[in-house]
Amino acid sequence: MTLKPRLSRLLAEHGMVLVLLLLCAYFSIVTLTPQSATGVEAARQVADVLREFPGGSARVLIAVSDQPGDPEFATEIERLLAGSGVRILDVARGEPRQAREALQRISASGGRLDAIACTPVSGAWLVFTDLKSDFPSIGEPRRIVPREYRWPNFLKSGNLLNIANQIAVIAIVAIGMTFVIITGGIDLSVGSLIALSAVLTARFIRDYAGGTEAGTAGMILAAIASILSCGILGAFTGSMITRFGIPPFIVTLAMMLVGSGLAYILAHGQSIYQLPDSFVWLGRGADFGRMPNAVVLMLVLYALAHVLMTRMTPGRYLYAVGGNREAARLSGVPVRRVLLLAYVASALLAGLGGVIMASQLKSGSATYGNMYELYVIAAVVVGGTSLSGGEGRMLGTLTGAFTIAVIQNGMNLTNVESYTQKVVLGAVILGAVLLDRIRLRTRDSQ
Amino acid sequence: MRGIMKSFPGVRALRGVDLTLNRGEVLALLGENGAGKSTLMRVLGGAHAADAGTLHVDGCSTVFRTPEDSRRAGVAVIYQEFNLVPGLSAMENIFLGRETSRVGFVSGSEESRATRALFGRLGANFDPRTPCRTLTTAQQQLVEIAKALAFEARILVMDEPTAALTAHEVERLFGIIRELRRQGLGIIYISHRLDEIDLIADRITVLRDGRNVGEAPAGGISRTALIGLMVGRELKDEFPPRSSVPGNTRLEVHGLGRGQVVRDISFSVRRGEILAMTGLIGAGRTETARLIFGADPRDCGEIRLDGNILDIRSPRDAIRSGIGLLTEDRKLQGLVLRHSVLENFGLPNLERFSHRGFLKLGIEREDFADYARRLGIRIPGPEERAGNLSGGNQQKVVLAKWLARNCEVLIFDEPTRGIDVGAKYEIYRLMNELAAAGKALIMISSELPEVLGMADRILVLRQGRVAGEIADARQATQEEILHLAVE
Numbered sequence: 001m002t003l004k005p006r007l008s009r010l011l012a013e014h015g016m017v018l019v020l021l022l023l024c025a026y027f028s029i030v031t032l033t034p035q036s037a038t039g040v041e042a043a044r045q046v047a048d049v050l051r052e053f054p055g056g057s058a059r060v061l062i063a064v065s066d067q068p069g070d071p072e073f074a075t076e077i078e079r080l081l082a083g084s085g086v087r088i089l090d091v092a093r094g095e096p097r098q099a100r101e102a103l104q105r106i107s108a109s110g111g112r113l114d115a116i117a118c119t120p121v122s123g124a125w126l127v128f129t130d131l132k133s134d135f136p137s138i139g140e141p142r143r144i145v146p147r148e149y150r151w152p153n154f155l156k157s158g159n160l161l162n163i164a165n166q167i168a169v170i171a172i173v174a175i176g177m178t179f180v181i182i183t184g185g186i187d188l189s190v191g192s193l194i195a196l197s198a199v200l201t202a203r204f205i206r207d208y209a210g211g212t213e214a215g216t217a218g219m220i221l222a223a224i225a226s227i228l229s230c231g232i233l234g235a236f237t238g239s240m241i242t243r244f245g246i247p248p249f250i251v252t253l254a255m256m257l258v259g260s261g262l263a264y265i266l267a268h269g270q271s272i273y274q275l276p277d278s279f280v281w282l283g284r285g286a287d288f289g290r291m292p293n294a295v296v297l298m299l300v301l302y303a304l305a306h307v308l309m310t311r312m313t314p315g316r317y318l319y320a321v322g323g324n325r326e327a328a329r330l331s332g333v334p335v336r337r338v339l340l341l342a343y344v345a346s347a348l349l350a351g352l353g354g355v356i357m358a359s360q361l362k363s364g365s366a367t368y369g370n371m372y373e374l375y376v377i378a379a380v381v382v383g384g385t386s387l388s389g390g391e392g393r394m395l396g397t398l399t400g401a402f403t404i405a406v407i408q409n410g411m412n413l414t415n416v417e418s419y420t421q422k423v424v425l426g427a428v429i430l431g432a433v434l435l436d437r438i439r440l441r442t443r444d445s446q
Numbered sequence: 447m448r449g450i451m452k453s454f455p456g457v458r459a460l461r462g463v464d465l466t467l468n469r470g471e472v473l474a475l476l477g478e479n480g481a482g483k484s485t486l487m488r489v490l491g492g493a494h495a496a497d498a499g500t501l502h503v504d505g506c507s508t509v510f511r512t513p514e515d516s517r518r519a520g521v522a523v524i525y526q527e528f529n530l531v532p533g534l535s536a537m538e539n540i541f542l543g544r545e546t547s548r549v550g551f552v553s554g555s556e557e558s559r560a561t562r563a564l565f566g567r568l569g570a571n572f573d574p575r576t577p578c579r580t581l582t583t584a585q586q587q588l589v590e591i592a593k594a595l596a597f598e599a600r601i602l603v604m605d606e607p608t609a610a611l612t613a614h615e616v617e618r619l620f621g622i623i624r625e626l627r628r629q630g631l632g633i634i635y636i637s638h639r640l641d642e643i644d645l646i647a648d649r650i651t652v653l654r655d656g657r658n659v660g661e662a663p664a665g666g667i668s669r670t671a672l673i674g675l676m677v678g679r680e681l682k683d684e685f686p687p688r689s690s691v692p693g694n695t696r697l698e699v700h701g702l703g704r705g706q707v708v709r710d711i712s713f714s715v716r717r718g719e720i721l722a723m724t725g726l727i728g729a730g731r732t733e734t735a736r737l738i739f740g741a742d743p744r745d746c747g748e749i750r751l752d753g754n755i756l757d758i759r760s761p762r763d764a765i766r767s768g769i770g771l772l773t774e775d776r777k778l779q780g781l782v783l784r785h786s787v788l789e790n791f792g793l794p795n796l797e798r799f800s801h802r803g804f805l806k807l808g809i810e811r812e813d814f815a816d817y818a819r820r821l822g823i824r825i826p827g828p829e830e831r832a833g834n835l836s837g838g839n840q841q842k843v844v845l846a847k848w849l850a851r852n853c854e855v856l857i858f859d860e861p862t863r864g865i866d867v868g869a870k871y872e873i874y875r876l877m878n879e880l881a882a883a884g885k886a887l888i889m890i891s892s893e894l895p896e897v898l899g900m901a902d903r904i905l906v907l908r909q910g911r912v913a914g915e916i917a918d919a920r921q922a923t924q925e926e927i928l929h930l931a932v933e
Contacts, residue, residue: 312803313796320793323782330741330779331793331847332765390784 015435016384016399020406027410028152035151036120038069042146043076046117049144050077050086057085058114061106061141063092063099063122070119077117089113096125103127103135113138120145153413161290167405168294169194169360170372171398173353174379175305176346178397181380182309183342184322184389185248189237190350190376192259193230194369197354199263200226202272202364211274219279227351233259234347238340248343256373263366273363283360294356301349306394318342322389378425379404382432384439403428459485461656462499467601467632472623474647474664475636477676481866482656483636487603490634491523492516503601522594523603528586532579536589537561539578540596564592568622583727584615591622602626603634608642609863612726612892613928620646639893640669652676673867684867685899686875690882692902693717697769697855697886699738702747707733709910711747715855715886720877722901722919723890725931730910731890732774735857739771740764751855765794770848772841774859774890780844783833787825788814790832791847798850817846822872838869845876856880859890874900894924906930 037045050058062077064070074091081088089106092099099122106113116128123145132140153159173190180187201222205211209218233255240251285293309315317338320328329335353372358364383400385392407428411421460482467473477483488494492510501508503519510516516523530539541557561574570588578586587607594602608616623633623646635647643650647664652675660667660675673684698714708730715721723731737744740758749756751767758764761771773779781790792799792810799810814828821842825835832840841861848856858877862870877900881887891897897904897919904916906927914930916922 311805311807313800313805314803316789316792316796316805319785319789320782323785324778326779327782328793330739330761330771330773332762333793334760334762390782 015439016382016396016403016432019432019435020399020403023403023406023410024154027154027406027413031153031155031410031413032150033153034148036146036148038119038146039072040076042069042119043073043080045146046073046144047077047080050081050115050117051084053086053114057087059087059089059112060115060117061090061092061099061102061113062088062117063102063125063128064119065121066094067119067121070122073119096127099125100127103131103138107135107137110137113141116141116143118143118145120148154410157290159409159413161292161295163402163405163409164295164298165292165360166409167401168292168298169353169357169369170375170379170404171298171401172301172356173346173350173372174376174383174397174401175301175394176342176349177376177380178305178383178385178392178394179318179342180248180346181377181385181387182318182322182389182392183339184325185241185339185342186252186377186387187237187343187346188249188252188373189233189255189259190346190353191369191372191374192256192263193233193347193350194354194357194372195263195366196233196259196266197226197230197351198358198364198368199267199272199354199366200229200364201355201358202275203266205276205279206272206274212276214276214279216278219276223355226355227348230351230354231344231348234344234350235340237347238343241343242336242339260366267364267366269366271363271365275358275362275364277362280359280362283356283358283362294360297356302394302398309394314338314341319390322391324390375404378429382429384432384436386436400432403432459656460489460496463653463656464658465634465651467634469600469632470627470630471648472627472633472635472646474643474650475634475653476640476643476650476672477653481653481676483653484605485656486653487523487525487605487634487636490516490521490601490603491525492521493523517597517599520598520600521603522597522599522601524587524590524594524605524607526605526609528590530578530586530589533577535575535577536572536581536585536592537574539589540564540574540593542593560596561592564595567595567625568592569618583610584612584619587611587619588622591626599631601632601634603636605636606864607635608637608639610727612728614726614932616642640672641895643672676867684871684895686871686878688720688878688881688900688902690718690878692719693884696752697738697888698748698750698753699734700748700750702734702737702749703745704733704737704742705745707910708737708744711907711910711912713905713912713915715888717884717886718881719902720881720887720889720900722897722904723888723907724892724894724897724904724927725907725913727892728909729907729913729931731907732859733910734907735771735859735888735890738764739769739857741771765851765853768852768854769857770794770851770853770855771857772844772848772859772861774863776837776840776844777833781832781840783831785832786829787823787832787835787843788828790843791817791828791850794847795850813850814846817850821846821849821876836869837865838872841865841869841873842876845873849880853885855886855888857888857890860892861889862891862893862896894927897927898922898924908932 036042050060062074064074071093074093078088078091089111090102092102123143128143131138173194177187177190204222204225205214205219209215209222237251237255240246241248282293287293288296309318317333320331320333321335321338325335354369357368379401380392380397381387381400382403383392383396383398385396404425407425408421411424463482463486465486475483485494489496489510492513492515495511501510503521508519510519531542534542537557540561558574565574568588568591570585570592572581572585578589581589607619611619627633637643644664650662650664650667650672651658652660652672654676694717695714696717700712702711703709711734713721723734725731733742736742737747738749740760740763749758756767758767777783788811791814796805799806811828823839823842823846825839832843835843861873861877865873877887877889889900901919904919904922904927906913906916908931916926
């Protein structure tokens with residue numbers, strides 16, 4: 001095999017991953033901005049410079065604003081320089097006024113000042129620009145700031161984790177949607193089920209588990225009960241499709257209305273917020289390093305779903321049913337059971353998505369998940385799953401979900417208006433499907 | 447046509463084909479699958495543009511780039527899969543795209559007059575306002591021919607026109623073809639059925655590997671010589687010798703029925719026996735097989751295997767009891783064309799290829815390699831998509847999946863339809879081997895030479911009932927079978 005076909009095959013198989021990487025590269029370049037370390041790391045850099053001052057006994061003023069990381073910056077410098085010979089004359093925290101007062105105190109005591117340790121913010125304060133004329137007695141102190149370097153805002157770990165956390169709900173629901181679309185169906189009801197599940201969870205906790213005083217067991221039971229309720233609706237959807245042969249589009253369209261209506265009825269059109277603080281554990285907590293719990297759950301579910309689709313009997317059956325339902329039936333595949341399970345799985349995962357969303361927002365409302373079905377379908381389709389069924393990959397869907405999230409996040413960082421974002425997102429979905437068409441055409445003509 | 451060439455990525459389908467068709471002549475185009483017949487036909491129909499070569503119609507040089515070009519030059523191609531809109535009437539289909547409209551309104555009276563005239567020419571006696579969905583295959587074919595005549599085609603290309611027709615319908619079609627020939631049309635007739643060629647064709651052109659390999663006036667060449675030209679070697683016999691001797695009864699079917707289609711069918715198949723089930727289209731052969739296999743629910747009847755009553759409600763039940771069905775339509779029912787050969791092979795066997803739901807992919811692959819060797823499946827690899835395989839290899843893959851399931855009763859529904867001569871022989875050989883290994887085989891077939899050549903016993907169906915049984919197929923004749931099937 002020569003290089004060219006191998007390259008084109010690589011592109012065909014992993015084209016969407018490449019697109020995702022290109023998007024990341026693009027947003028990295030356009031969000032490239034001057035950065036500097038903060039907090040402890042910044043303190044270490046500044047302290048190192050101060051220690052190297054000629055004479056080894058520099059007289060220093062520390063000036064910091066009250067931004068996050070700044071107090072740590074100040075205390076860490078003090079700690080690092082304690083007993084090093086460097087004398088810290090004063091620490092000014094907060095605003096330029098505090099710095100001016102500190103300078104006045106140093107000037108009044110007749111002391112000389114060698115250096116001012118500051119952050120990029122405090123280093124730009126006007127009070128330090130004309131020290132020679134304002135405070136002639138203190139000499140000519142140098143301003144020491146943390147080293148400046150250029151790094152994309154997009155690629156900051158905080159931002160990346162934010163992207164993952166933002167897309168977790170859509171990505172988890174997209175697992176179920178992938179099952180359904182691979183069987184050649186569609187599930188429009190997931191957005192409504194997210195809302196229904198969020199409302200149910202919040203109500204169960206408020207009404208039966210003690211509201212804001214609810215314990216862990218109560219919350220878990222409430223979540224499980226809501227997810228199972230969604231599963232029952234999914235079983236209903238699935239049996240309508242398998243027993244009566246109603247097209248999935250119609251059944252799930254109806255269920256979309258039913259689910260949304262039920263959510264509004266149960267919530268009385270209001271947001272339910274009587275939930276304990278600990279309820280946000282799933283949506284906002286991070287027990288595994290800095291990785292949010294919802295993201296960990298998402299990754300675990302994708303790993304399981306990937307194994308299911310590639311290594312297990314039910315996965316094979318899903319593909320076969322979508323690829324050729326009659327051939328699958330005549331090969332002994334329990335077609336109805338497989339279809340039913342796909343819709344139940346989709347509903348259960350939508351229910352889980354609702355619980356996560358309620359946890360992220362610490363409330364339950366019937367407005368949650370509005371239009372999510374479209375984003376979820378977009379994630380699946382962008383991920384290369386064919387709407388005609390029989391083809392698609394679980395990891396493709398994850399790629400698709402992240403592509404959508406990266407585009408949204410990147411456009412937020414570059415201050416693109418939300419209306420423009422919609423246009424771009426629509427174009428990207430179309431582009432992705434076009435890419436897939438071309439892939440199929442080149443493959444089929446071989 | 448002179449020196450027509452056409453290549454697809456990786457395949458040189460036509461390597462310089464010459465073809466001459468005279469006015470008022472039926473030219474039979476013969477060749478194995480993959481010989482280039484279909485490609486040549488698509489070039490004629492404008493579906494593919496030729497890479498090289500020249501084309502003259504009535505002496506004028508032309509180029510076909512689109513179907514519209516070829517239609518304008520007076521060439522009509524009737525593909526095996528008809529190009530009819532099922533929801534529209536016969537008349538609407540005939541005039542589709544060329545409606546005789548006045549200010550946007552379709553002029554129904556004009557069209558119906560023209561349609562009646564066309565139907566008169568073809569001897570069609572059904573209402574042209576019937577939706578095509580409800581027409582029989584033969585009637586749909588007439589609509590296709592009428593469509594061709596409606597734009598005054600002078601050259602008619604027909605691909606396997608008799609594949610889905612009953613003997614009686616074939617006779618009528620031949621009548622129509624002869625009439626069109628008399629009217630001066632040139633007809634290119636593509637078929638696998640050698641018997642028909644002698645009946646209908648004036649001249650025969652044989653293609654092999656995208657080249658002309660022979661031309662002869664019909665009747666001027668023996669059947670053996672024709673087959674030899676097609677396969678490129680002398681095929682001594684069309685059917686391999688049988689050696690197995692039927693043993694005790696294995697499958698018994700008693701009083702099987704479903705609606706008007708299958709009415710009170712009873713028969714049995716013995717160990718090591720090939721039972722041929724034949725009859726006209728619509729006699730209920732495929733339907734009977736589907737009832738045994740649980741693909742359709744049965745109203746009544748009892749199925750026993752080795753004396754035990756089977757409770758079959760779905761194909762899954764049938765497969766678990768050891769019954770396999772090789773469907774007539776491999777593309778729609780036998781295989782998932784977009785999936786790999788390996789996945790297709792594994793589908794009925796996942797219970798064996800898995801443990802607690804987890805697939806044992808290595809075992810599946812080894813097993814397939816084993817069957818591929820035994821059945822002579824020739825493919826680049828098990829990851830090859832089933833849709834890319836030739837008909838013969840597809841049939842072998844379907845067979846492999848049932849053999850891996852260790853089926854004791856195998857029902858072959860038209861096992862060699864759309865399969866070229868060489869692969870046919872291999873399928874027959876495999877069927878004989880299976881019979882010799884003690885399996886019970888049912889072969890549904892419309893091709894009487896195949897029935898006579900392969901079966902131990904013949905069951906003739908007519909209108910959903912058993913019309914008769916011929917206990918010793920070796921003594922039977924085609925006439926005897928047809929007599930039972932038609933009467």
